[in-house]
Amino acid sequence: MSRHSCSLLSLLFLLLLPRPSLFYFYFKISCEIGNNTVTCSGSGLNSIPPEIPKTATAVRITDSHIQSIKQTALTGLYKLNTLDLIHCNISHIEDEAFSDLSALTILMLDKNHLTLLTDNMFKGLSNLSSLSLTTNKITSISKSAFKPLNKLDTLDLSRNYLIQYSDIVHIYLHCPSLETLYLRFNKFTSFEANKLPLSVLKTLSLEGNNLTLFDTENSTFQFLTLRELNLDSTPLRRLSVHSDVFPHLKSLSLTNVSASVIEWDVSDKYFFRNLTHLNLKDTNFTIETYQLLFQMVDSVYNLNLENIGSFLFDKSLLDFACSIPSLTMLQLRFNHIAILNDSLLQSCSNLKRVDLSCNSMTDLTDTSLQMLTQLITLNLDENQLSRIPVAIRNLTTLKYLFLDSNHISELQCSDFTHLSLLTELSLHNNVISKLDSCFFQTLTNLNILDVSINHLVQLDGAFDGTLHKLKGLDVSRNNIVWLHKGIFRDMSSLTFLNLESIGVTSVEGGVFEGLYNLTDLFLSASSLQRDTLAGLPQLRHLTLVIYCLTTCQHSTTESLFSLPSLKYLKITVVGDLCFEFPSDGFKGLDNLKILQSKNVFLDAPHQDTFLYTPQLEKLEIVDSLEFDPTPELFHPLTELKSLRLSNNALKSLDFLSKANLTKLERLSIQNNDLTIINETVFEALPSLKYLDLFENHFVCDCSNAGFITWVIRNKQVLVSGALQYRCSSPPSEQGHFLLDFNVQSCWESTGFLCFISSSALVLVTLLSSFIYHFLRWQLVYGFYLFLAFLYDSKKRRQGCPHIYDAFVSYNVHDEDWVYGELLPELEEVQGWRLCLHHRDFQLGKPIIENITDAIYSSRKTLCVISRRYLQSEWCSQEIQMASYRLFDEQKDVLILLFLEEISSNHLSPFYRMRKLVKSRTYLSWTQARSHKGLFWENVRRALECDNEPADSHNPLTVNV
Numbered sequence: 001m002s003r004h005s006c007s008l009l010s011l012l013f014l015l016l017l018p019r020p021s022l023f024y025f026y027f028k029i030s031c032e033i034g035n036n037t038v039t040c041s042g043s044g045l046n047s048i049p050p051e052i053p054k055t056a057t058a059v060r061i062t063d064s065h066i067q068s069i070k071q072t073a074l075t076g077l078y079k080l081n082t083l084d085l086i087h088c089n090i091s092h093i094e095d096e097a098f099s100d101l102s103a104l105t106i107l108m109l110d111k112n113h114l115t116l117l118t119d120n121m122f123k124g125l126s127n128l129s130s131l132s133l134t135t136n137k138i139t140s141i142s143k144s145a146f147k148p149l150n151k152l153d154t155l156d157l158s159r160n161y162l163i164q165y166s167d168i169v170h171i172y173l174h175c176p177s178l179e180t181l182y183l184r185f186n187k188f189t190s191f192e193a194n195k196l197p198l199s200v201l202k203t204l205s206l207e208g209n210n211l212t213l214f215d216t217e218n219s220t221f222q223f224l225t226l227r228e229l230n231l232d233s234t235p236l237r238r239l240s241v242h243s244d245v246f247p248h249l250k251s252l253s254l255t256n257v258s259a260s261v262i263e264w265d266v267s268d269k270y271f272f273r274n275l276t277h278l279n280l281k282d283t284n285f286t287i288e289t290y291q292l293l294f295q296m297v298d299s300v301y302n303l304n305l306e307n308i309g310s311f312l313f314d315k316s317l318l319d320f321a322c323s324i325p326s327l328t329m330l331q332l333r334f335n336h337i338a339i340l341n342d343s344l345l346q347s348c349s350n351l352k353r354v355d356l357s358c359n360s361m362t363d364l365t366d367t368s369l370q371m372l373t374q375l376i377t378l379n380l381d382e383n384q385l386s387r388i389p390v391a392i393r394n395l396t397t398l399k400y401l402f403l404d405s406n407h408i409s410e411l412q413c414s415d416f417t418h419l420s421l422l423t424e425l426s427l428h429n430n431v432i433s434k435l436d437s438c439f440f441q442t443l444t445n446l447n448i449l450d451v452s453i454n455h456l457v458q459l460d461g462a463f464d465g466t467l468h469k470l471k472g473l474d475v476s477r478n479n480i481v482w483l484h485k486g487i488f489r490d491m492s493s494l495t496f497l498n499l500e501s502i503g504v505t506s507v508e509g510g511v512f513e514g515l516y517n518l519t520d521l522f523l524s525a526s527s528l529q530r531d532t533l534a535g536l537p538q539l540r541h542l543t544l545v546i547y548c549l550t551t552c553q554h555s556t557t558e559s560l561f562s563l564p565s566l567k568y569l570k571i572t573v574v575g576d577l578c579f580e581f582p583s584d585g586f587k588g589l590d591n592l593k594i595l596q597s598k599n600v601f602l603d604a605p606h607q608d609t610f611l612y613t614p615q616l617e618k619l620e621i622v623d624s625l626e627f628d629p630t631p632e633l634f635h636p637l638t639e640l641k642s643l644r645l646s647n648n649a650l651k652s653l654d655f656l657s658k659a660n661l662t663k664l665e666r667l668s669i670q671n672n673d674l675t676i677i678n679e680t681v682f683e684a685l686p687s688l689k690y691l692d693l694f695e696n697h698f699v700c701d702c703s704n705a706g707f708i709t710w711v712i713r714n715k716q717v718l719v720s721g722a723l724q725y726r727c728s729s730p731p732s733e734q735g736h737f738l739l740d741f742n743v744q745s746c747w748e749s750t751g752f753l754c755f756i757s758s759s760a761l762v763l764v765t766l767l768s769s770f771i772y773h774f775l776r777w778q779l780v781y782g783f784y785l786f787l788a789f790l791y792d793s794k795k796r797r798q799g800c801p802h803i804y805d806a807f808v809s810y811n812v813h814d815e816d817w818v819y820g821e822l823l824p825e826l827e828e829v830q831g832w833r834l835c836l837h838h839r840d841f842q843l844g845k846p847i848i849e850n851i852t853d854a855i856y857s858s859r860k861t862l863c864v865i866s867r868r869y870l871q872s873e874w875c876s877q878e879i880q881m882a883s884y885r886l887f888d889e890q891k892d893v894l895i896l897l898f899l900e901e902i903s904s905n906h907l908s909p910f911y912r913m914r915k916l917v918k919s920r921t922y923l924s925w926t927q928a929r930s931h932k933g934l935f936w937e938n939v940r941r942a943l944e945c946d947n948e949p950a951d952s953h954n955p956l957t958v959n960v
Contacts, residue, residue: 047073059082340391341365344368409433421445446467475498499521627650
C-alpha cells in the first residue's frame with residue numbers, strides 16, 4: 001500500500017472519531033471541565049481556546065501566553081458569569097471583546113501587562129459586580145472606560161502605575177454602586193477627597209501608595225457606607241479630617257505605614273465616633289503620634305499593637321492606649337517583653353482580652369495582672385514560662401487561658417486556685433509529665449482541656465471526682481502506656497476525646513463505659529478487644545491507630561465494633577499486620593459513611609467484608625501490598641461515591657467492570673503497579689467525574705493508545721494531573737509524558753491492516769464473482785473429476801469384473817423412451833444385459849457409490865442425452881465419471897445417444913460434454929426415424945467393439 005493511501009486512511013479514521021473534549025487541547029496545555037467550569041493552564045496556550053462550550057458558566061485560564069484578547073475570542077458565551085485570566089501575559093484587549101458576556105459578574109485580569117483601559121474595553125459588561133486588575137502596568141484610564149459598569153461594587157487597581165487623580169474621578173462618575181476600591185501600590189502624589197463623589201464607598205484601600213496628602217477639610221461629600229479604611233503600606237505623611245466624612249467607619253488599618261511622623265489634623269474626634277478596630281501592626285511612629293491618634297478614637301475596643309518596636313514599647317505607650325475608654329481587647333504580640341512587671345498594664349483595668357503571645361517571657365510578677373479584674377481571655381502562648389504564673393491565680397473572671405508552647409514541666413495543686421469560671425485551658429506542647437486530680441479541683445466549669453504533646457505516661461487518678469462538665473479532652477502525642485477501666489468515670493459530659501499516643505498503649509476492655517455522650521474518639525492501642533469500644537452509643541467519628549493485632553481475639557458472634565451511630569472510621573496499623581482481618585470485622589457499623597484504612601489488609605479482603613456497611617459513601621484502602629480485589633467485594637457498596645486504592649500494588653482495574661459501582665464519582669488509584677489501562681472499565685462507572693492515576697508505571701506503546709485517546713477526548717471524567725503521567729517502559733520512552741505518546745502511529749498501523757484486510761476481501765469477492773459467472777461449471781467438473789479419480793483408483797485396486805454389457809445413464813423424464821424403445825430392442829431383441837438405476841442399484845448404498853459401481857461393473861456406458869439430462873446433477877456425475885474412465889483406460893467405453901437436437905451453445909456450460917461431442921461421433925435418434933433398423937444396428941456394433949470407435953461414415957451418426 002502506498003504512503004498516500006496510508007495517510008488518507010488515517011485521516012479518514014481520525015475524522016470518524018468523536019470530537020475532542022476540553023480536557024487537553026494542545027501540547028503542554030491542561031484544560032479541565034466539570035460542572036460547566038473550564039480550567040486551563042499551560043505555557044503553550046497563546047489564545048483563548050475556541051472549544052469552550054457555550055454553556056460554560058466559569059472559565060479560568062492561568063500561566064499562559066495569550067498576550068491579546070481578540071474581539072471574537074469570547075463570542076457566544078452568554079451564560080458565563082466568572083472569567084479568570086490571571087497571569088496570561090495579556091498586554092492588549094480589543095474593543096468590545098467582552099460584548100457577549102452580559103451575564104458576567106466577576107472578571108479577574110490580575111498579573112498581566114495592561115497599560116491602558118480604553119473607552120470600549122468593558123462594553124457589554126452591564127452586570128459586572130467585581131473587577132480585579134491588580135499587578136498590571138496601568139498608567140491611565142480613559143474617560144468613559146467604566147461607563148458600562150453601572151453595577152460594579154468592587155474594584156481592585158492595586159499595584160499599578162496610576163498617577164492622575166482624574167482617573168479615580170472617572171471611575172466614581174460611572175460606577176454609582178461602587179462599595180470597595182483598592183488602590184494599593186500605585187503612584188498617587190495627592191488625593192483630594194473633597195472632589196470625589198464617594199457617598200457609596202464602603203471600603204477604601206490605599207495600601208502601598210506614595211500618598212502625600214489625604215485631605216478632607218473642604219469635602220462636601222460623606223463616605224456614608226464606608227466601613228473599612230485600609231491605608232496599609234503607604235508613606236502616609238498627613239491625615240486631615242475637618243468634617244463628618246466617615247460617619248459609619250468601623251475599621252482603620254495603618255499596618256506597615258513607613259513614616260515615623262504623621263500629621264494628624266483632626267478637628268473633632270466625633271468624626272471617628274463609630275470606629276471599633278484600629279490596626280497599628282508593624283508601625284514605627286513616635287510616641288507623640290501614638291498619643292495623638294489614641295486621643296481621637298474613643299470608641300475603639302480592639303487595638304492591635306503587634307510588633308511596634310521594642311524601643312518604643314513601654315508603660316507610657318500602654319497608658320495612652322488604655323486611656324481609650326472603650327478599649328477591651330489589646331494585642332501585644334512580638335514586642336520582646338521579657339518579664340511582665342507590675343506597672344506595665346497598670347492603667348488597663350478595663351481589658352477583657354489580652355494577647356501576650358510570642359514575647360519570650362520567662363515570668364510574670366505575682367501582681368502584674370491584679371488590675372485586670374474583668375479579664376476573660378489571656379493568651380501566653382509561645383513564651384518561655386517554666387511554671388504556671390502565680391499572677392493568674394486570682395483572675396476570677398478568666399474563662400480562656402492559653403499556655404501553649406512554653407517550658408512548663410510541673411503543675412501544682414494551687415496553680416488554678418479561684419479560676420472557677422475557666423471553661424478552656426490549653427497546655428499544649430509543654431513538658432508536663434504528670435497530671436493529678438488536685439490540679440483541676442477548682443475548675444468545676446472547665447469544658448475543654450488540652451494537654452497534648454507533653455511527657456505524660458499515665459492518666460491514673462488524673463480526673464478522679466473532677467471535670468464533671470468537661471466536653472473536650474486532648475491528651476494526644478504523649479506516651480500513655482496503659483488505659484484501665486474506670487479512668488474516665490464521672491466524665492459523662494465528654495463529647496471529644498483524643499488518646500492518640502506516640503507509644504504503644506494497652507487498653508483494657510470497657511475503658512469507655514459511661515461515656516454516653518462521646519461523639520469523637522481518637523485512640524492508639526496495642527490491641528483491639530471485642531469489648532474495647534463498648535458503651536459508646538453516640539460515637540460518630542472514630543480514629544484508630546493500632547500497633548499490633550496479635551492478641552486480638554475476634555468472635556464471629558460479637559463484633560469488634562458495636563457502634564450504631566458511627567459515621568466515620570479511620571484505621572491505621574503501624575508495623576507488620578499480624579493476622580488476616582476477619583470477614584465480619586465491620587459488623588455493627590450499619591450507618592458508616594466513611595471508611596479509611598491503612599495497612600489493615602494483608603491481601604484482598606474477603607468478599608463479605610463490606611456486607612455490614614451498606615451505607616458506605618467513601619472508602620479508602622491504602623498500603624495493602626498484596627491487594628487483589630474481586631468484583632464481589634464491592635457489590636454491597638451500592639451507595640459508594642468515592643474510592644481510593646493507593647499504594648496497593650494493583651496491576652489491573654478489570655475488577656471495576658463488574659463491581660456494580662454505579663454511583664461512584666471519584667476514583668483514586670495512586671502509586672500502584674498499573675501499566676496498561678483498559679479504558680472500557682470506565683464504561684461500568686457511569687457516574688464517574690474524577691480520576692487520579694498518578695504514580696503508576698505506564699507502558700507507552702499502542703497497548704495504551706485507547707486509554708490515552710479516552711483521557712484526551714472524554715467529556716465527563718476529570719483525569720487529575722494527566723499531563724504529568726510519565727512512561728516507565730519501553731526504555732526508549734522512559735521518563736517521557738504519557739500523553740505525548742504518538743497514538744496516531746497506532747491508528748496508522750491499524751489502518752494499514754484494515755486496508756490490507758478490506759483489499760483482500762474485495763479481491764476475494766471479485767474473484768469469487770468472476771469464478772461463479774465464468775468458471776463455476778469447470779470447477780464443478782473438476783470436483784467431480786476428482787471424486788471419479790478416487791473411485792476409479794478404488795475400483796482398479798479391487799479389480800471389479802464386468803457384470804453388465806452397458807450401464808444406461810438417462811434422465812427420469814426420458815424413462816418412457818428407455819422403457820418403450822431402448823430396453824425391448826437391446827435386451828429382448830439383441831440380448832444385451834443392461835444396468836438401470838431403478839432396478840439394479842443397491843438399496844441403502846450412497847448414490848455416488850451405486851453410480852461408480854454400475855459404471856465400473858459394465859463394459860460400456862450408454863448416455864441417453866436430452867436437455868433434461870444436461871440439467872440433472874446425477875446425470876452429469878454419471879457422464880463425467882464415465883468420461884474419466886474413458887481417458888483413464890484409453891478404451892471406447894462411452895456411447896452418446898442424443899434423443900433431440902442440441903446446439904453447441906446449450907452444451908457450452910458443460911465443458912466436458914462439449915469437448916466429447918467435438919472429438920467423437922455420437923448417435924442421433926432424431927435422424928433415425930426413417931432408418932430405425934440401421935440405428936439399432938449401429939448401437940449393437942458400438943456395444944460389441946472393445947477398442948474401436950463407432951463408424952464415422954454411417955449415415956445415422958453425426959460428427960460435430
